[in-house]
Amino acid sequence: MDQYLAKLILKFFHYKAPFLLLALGTAIITVAFVSLTVLFLIWLERKISAKIQSRMGPMLNGPRFMAQISMWLGGIFQTLWDALKLLLKEQVTPQNADKIVFWSAPVVVFTACLMTYVVIPFGPGLVVKDLNLGLLYILAVSTFSVISILMAGWGSNNKYSLLGGFRSAAQIISYEVPLIFSLLGVMILAGSLKLSEIVLAQGKVWFIIPQFLGFLIYFICSIAELNRPPFDIPEAESELVAGFHTEYSGMGFAMFFLSEFANMFVISALITTLFLGGWLLPFGLKLPSNLSFLGITIPYFNLFGSVLIFLIKTYLVILFFMWVRWTYPRPRPDQLMTFSWKILLPLSFLNLIGTSLGVIIWKI
Amino acid sequence: MIKTEEFLINMGPQHPSTHGVLRLILKLEGEKVIKATPVIGYLHRSLEKMAENRTYHQYIPLTDRLDYVTSMAGNFAYVLAVEKLLDIQIPQRAEFIRVIMLEYNRIASHLLWYGTLALDLGATTPFIYAFREREKILDLFEATCGNRLTYNYYRLGGVSFDLPENFIEYSKKFLKLLKEKMPDYEDLLTSNIIFLGRTKDKGIISSEEALNYGLTGPNLRASGIKWDIRRGEPFSIYPQLDFEIPTGNKGDIWDRYYLRLEEIRQSIKIIEQCLEKLPSGKHKINLPLKVKPKKGEIYSRIESSRGEMGFYIISDGSLKPYRVKIRAPSFSNLSIISKLLEGEKVADIVAILGSLDIILPEIDR
16 A cells, blocks of 8 residues: 555655655554444444344434434434543443553454454555465454453453453354364465455456355354354353443443454455455456546546445445344354354365365366 | 362342343352352332232232233232122123233233343344334323323223224234234244254253242243133133133243243234124223222232232221232242253353243332
8 A cells, every 4th residue: 555655645745755654654544444434334233233123223413513414314423422422431440450451451452453454455556565474464463352352351350251251262262263274275276375366366256156165164253253243152241241341431342342343344354355356346357447437537447446346345244244143143152162163163174175175186 | 170169140130131130149160050049129119018008999000010011910910809809890891901901911021021032142133023013012002091011000890991992993903913023023033043052952841840839821831731820710701712822842941932922822812802892881880989898808810921910918898908918920930040040051041031031020029
């Protein structure tokens, strides 16, 4: 992404920007993008759940002069006001909590979540840093959330939080295994761990077709990884009050909440990148680099079009996540573990072996 | 070997899924429950004692506050007991209206139960679906008696108001709608694999246990015992009506779930018959405000949505009852909880507790 930023700065300010400034610029753009996406996603979730449950969802909100606009837009400012309210709230620390651990947990979870955005390719060249080991990097960084959840559960000094923390550690660790194995098939087919190269390898056929089993396993595992219902066992509201974030108030709670949605976007973007051909059109179609329409030429159409395609695919995956969430009840923790170790793991092995054999036969 | 300790946790009285203010003291070993002790009494309002300072008429509103989800049952049981003491006959129309209202209330209560069980198991959508239809029943009640939760509708000698205009039309329309929506409820839960995994063979109550602990209502019938006061000791106009008593065979959570859905269907059947047979006439006979029953005592019971709801009233011939004892179904139904929870996982606590359909104001009184 920094090369585009450098070009823009050069064009408008005639100034060759140093590396540090570019890095700062990309960081700011990323954080702004994440925050806006999350605000939008929370509103979307509420609206979708409302549609599924035959309700209205947020409609009228905010001060009087904005309420009408908000109404027309379907209450889109709801999350903004919610976030403002959470910002203004008092941050309560429980009496016997381990203060350092307690307050660093939300920071860790949000930082880890932001770090995953670094390698997501939104379009050709539109990536903060296209690492050679991008996929490995994402898998490594996203595991940080376990640590933060354990920190939150332990630091709160609350029995429900502790139970939630333990549950989540057990859940995320056991789902990490089939999750990684399900991605090995993609790595074999693409022959690379660099996310942009994985996308380009899907020029002819998206990996969802040869890797359908892998896609299913990854999808199920990522629901567990995201702690989303139906696998929201660490924060099972009806059992553990709110699980690991029972004791958090104000921004501490908001951090957990926001990072949950930010993570959902990352996972959906990753599914798009790995299985749905990223920013590519289906059937090997290509976008024209400049589009002329009614005498108006849109420059960089290729770039904008790619981002649009990428976002459409990602949001379709997100809609699927939401649909699942608002339909199913929650399994028991031990059922979840059994499902992971006895069904998903053997299936992901099968997928890996099948893919390897297929590739060898193809080459012969 | 790592040294392990028992984990003592206090579930409630403030907890999202103890259905009120029940407190469970749980002794845990990891996720396994070793011992669960229910503590009740957080909602005690001395409703039985208050009866001794009120005339027979004045006590009716307080019976709403027993089981607020099926307030009609509280009204009905009390009014029936006092009428037996007074030895009066009420008009046929009033009898029919009473039964219609009780059955509507049973549907509303079972719908609420269906929603909250789903909520306890982590599914939010069935809850809203159930409430959508329950809302319509509450609208009917509001049109009839002006209240949506604590109805205070039954009177000694009848009911407070006659049915409003269009009640029969609206009812028929609603019952048709409800019959259409029932498959929706089933689609969401009945054969969902996660739901089956959570409810099948969990929280099993054998028929002997059910009898020993004094369970009544759907919980008893789910264990395979065909006992319903509407048939076993018929009151009001139930002998004239044609309906079945569904029973389960295993007594697990799923049986209790399916039985209640079946009961909704039977209640629909009862209401339809009542609407057809509804006679005209007065809805109430006028009794003096100062009713003085003869000296004596009475125990009278009805089938509320949770089981046997009984009133034991001793009259000393004065304006006020000498003593009122209430037999609340939830109290006996809750008594089995510590036995059921022993050895279960933490996640199953709410499912089992939810499946018993207890209501705390009735237990604490």
